[in-house]
Structure formats: C-alpha cells, structure tokens
Amino acid sequence: FEQIFKNSLTGLPIGGGKGGSNFDPKGKSDREVMAFCQSFMNELYRHIGQDQDVPAGDIGVGGREVGYLYGQYKRLTKQYEGVLTGKGLTFGGSLARTEATGYGLLYFTNEVLKANGESLEGKTAVVSGSGNVATYAIEKAQQLGANVVTASDSTGWVYDPEGIDVALLKDIKEVRRLRMSDYAAERPSAEYHEGKGVWTIEADVALPCATQNEVDIDDAKNIVSNNYIALVEGANMPTTLEATKYLQDNGILFGPAKAANAGGVAVSALEMSQNSERLSWTFEEVDNRLANIMKNIFKQIQDSCTKYEQGNDYVAGANIAGFEKVAEAMQGQGIV
Incomplete structure (x- = not known):
C-alpha cells in the first residue's frame, strides 16, 4: 500500500508494487553484477512491459544495474520500449532522474x-x-x-x-x-x-x-x-x-x-x-x-x-x- 499511495499522490497514471532479490552487490565486480542482472532478467522479462509493470531502481540498484537489466530485456524481447526507468541518457533515460x-x-x-x-x-x-x-x-x-x-x-x-x-x-x-x-x-x-x-x-x-x-x-x-x-x-x-x-x-x-x-x-x-x-x-x-x-x-x-x-x-x-x-x-x- 505504501508504494500505491505514494504513486497515487503524484497525480500521474501509475500503480505501485515492490520487488527485489537477495543478491548482495557489495564487493562484486562489474562483471559479476552484470551476470546476475542478466540472469535475473531471464525470468523477469516474462512479467513486465511498458503497459504492464515497469521496474525502477532502489537500494543496491542504480544506473549500472538498470542498464544491464534493460540490455538483457532488449536481447530477449527484441523490443525498444520504456520498460525500465532510471536508464542511461544514451538509451532512453531522463535528465534529472x-x-x-x-x-x-x-x-x-x-x-x-x-x-x-x-x-x-x-x-x-x-x-x-x-x-x-x-x-x-x-x-x-x-x-x-x-x-x-x-x-x-x-x-x-x-x-x-x-x-x-x-x-x-x-x-x-x-x-x-x-x-x-x-x-x-x-x-x-x-x-x-x-x-x-x-x-x-x-x-x-x-x-x-x-x-x-x-x-x-x-x-x-x-x-x-x-x-x-x-x-x-x-x-x-x-x-x-x-x-x-x-x-x-x-x-x-x-x-x-x-x-x-x-x-x-x-x-x-x-x-x-x-x-x-x-x-x-x-x-x-x-x-x-x-x-x-x-x-x-x-x-x-x-x-x-x-x-x-x-x-x-x-x-x-x-x-x-x-x-x-x-x-x-x-x-x-x-x-x-
């Protein structure tokens, strides 16, 4: 409810949800983080979409991780769409995000x-x-x-x-x-x-x-x-x-x-x-x-x-x- 009410208060047409994983990125190399993000998206892509569910970053998930997730989503679906937010500016991200x-x-x-x-x-x-x-x-x-x-x-x-x-x-x-x-x-x-x-x-x-x-x-x-x-x-x-x-x-x-x-x-x-x-x-x-x-x-x-x-x-x-x-x-x- 916390996220739903928050999104409601913005006045924008979005619902709300929360999710995550038990992977700890501390001490991991970029390569290890990328491998995890890609593996995670191998299953997650079935459940998200620009008009269905749009994940964004939170604790432990910043621009690097969103980039890896989005890249894998594109590989799997062959779609270029706004399915994750917090993306890099060179591939659909927003200034001031x-x-x-x-x-x-x-x-x-x-x-x-x-x-x-x-x-x-x-x-x-x-x-x-x-x-x-x-x-x-x-x-x-x-x-x-x-x-x-x-x-x-x-x-x-x-x-x-x-x-x-x-x-x-x-x-x-x-x-x-x-x-x-x-x-x-x-x-x-x-x-x-x-x-x-x-x-x-x-x-x-x-x-x-x-x-x-x-x-x-x-x-x-x-x-x-x-x-x-x-x-x-x-x-x-x-x-x-x-x-x-x-x-x-x-x-x-x-x-x-x-x-x-x-x-x-x-x-x-x-x-x-x-x-x-x-x-x-x-x-x-x-x-x-x-x-x-x-x-x-x-x-x-x-x-x-x-x-x-x-x-x-x-x-x-x-x-x-x-x-x-x-x-x-x-x-x-x-x-x-």
Whole structure:
C-alpha cells in the first residue's frame, strides 16, 4: 500500500508494487553484477512491459544495474520500449532522474517549512546516507540555503561543520565507491565516527535518506531534545512507528516518505512519457515538472488535513489523500 499511495499522490497514471532479490552487490565486480542482472532478467522479462509493470531502481540498484537489466530485456524481447526507468541518457533515460528523489525531498521540505512560517534559508540540516537520495538531497538543500553537516554509510558517519562537500562526496561514493571514512580522510573539516550518531547533532531539520527503520525512539528523543523543527523522510519508511508518534506528540513537523520521496517515482513516470513520445525533455523542464508535482502533493495533504481536521498531521493527510484517490478509482472501475 505504501508504494500505491505514494504513486497515487503524484497525480500521474501509475500503480505501485515492490520487488527485489537477495543478491548482495557489495564487493562484486562489474562483471559479476552484470551476470546476475542478466540472469535475473531471464525470468523477469516474462512479467513486465511498458503497459504492464515497469521496474525502477532502489537500494543496491542504480544506473549500472538498470542498464544491464534493460540490455538483457532488449536481447530477449527484441523490443525498444520504456520498460525500465532510471536508464542511461544514451538509451532512453531522463535528465534529472538521478537527482529526482533527493531534489523532490527538498522541494517538499521547503513547502512544509513555508506552510509553518519557516524556510530552509540559513537552517542547519542533518542527512543520513550517502547514496543517490542523500547526495542530491544535500546538493539541493545547499542550493536552497541550508548548511548540511552530516552524511553516513553502513559503517559510520561524518560530521562536517563547514558543510558537506558534494563534489568530494560524489567522487568518493559514485566514482571510487569508497567509504565515508575516506571522505573524512580527504576533508580536513570532517570528523568520522563509527556506527550510528547522525541524530545526536544539533540542527534544525532531519532528513533520513539511508534505509528503513533507521530512526528509532532513542533517535527521536535526541531530535526532540535538540529542538529540531522538522523531520522529513527521504528513504522509504526510515522512521519506526514508535519514533514517528513521539516526534509528532512533541511538535516536530513530520513529512512521511510516501509523500516526501515521491520525486523519484514521479520522474520515472515522466521518463515513461518521454519514451512514449520518442522525445527527450530538457533538465529544466523535468525539474520544473518535479517541483510542481511535489508542491501539489503537499497541497493535497494540506487539503486533507483541513477537510478531516487533522491539523499538521501530515502522515494522516498523506494516507487519506492517497487512499481516497485509489478508492475512488477502484469504485469507478467496478473493482469494489
């Protein structure tokens, strides 16, 4: 339901689903990753299609993996169609797809803050993760005037009071595929810490962008005691239910993942549109559409909160707005 409601909120004609595999790409060569992707597609191709099911990347699946999967799909079907999103720009991908989830997160965060008399300008933000979502969330946050002072990976995290150096982060994680400890080694202002600890830093805005259930009740207590204004989810469901309730009960503005990180799937749908048109839009055109989609998602949530007297409970607002659209569509088609 989480993915279905998220896709519903985008206003685009897409359903939702989740799937994956138990293959761990860490420590594997490009050749090993390619062999697995090709083997995986040897079965998956029977169950997907541009008008049936369109997979996209997620944890452990980026542009490299999507490219291998798409290449095998074409070999097997002899079809050139928009059946996977997040493709390379030379074979049907969309500009701004790489940035979409992180950028969309910050467009949504900005709307949350504006609706409550705040803005990102001059704020300190903490981000967990150092993958696609985190990297571009940091980049857009800095463009909107915030100082982002943390990033992390599965082994540890860095605190950089001068602000995360995005160019160095991209080089470390995307090009050389190294650890955050290597970032700290090359950045004099950064401190490296083993394990967890991002949420102990004093800041204004928390942006968890790493993985599911990463923010627990102890983290929530740290966030409240440090007087954060907001927590907005960049990863899929990164905050436990207990932590979510504690944050809301203590007046922290809470942006749920099904709304806040919908930018990725929104631009996936825009990629599908471009594939259908056999056209490629400019970065600015895609980015502007993304910004408008995220603003519209927040407006739907606000409208639901007002209609059902939910105050600033954006979790309830997102659930109601997403559910109503799905329920209305099902009733209209005679499915229920």
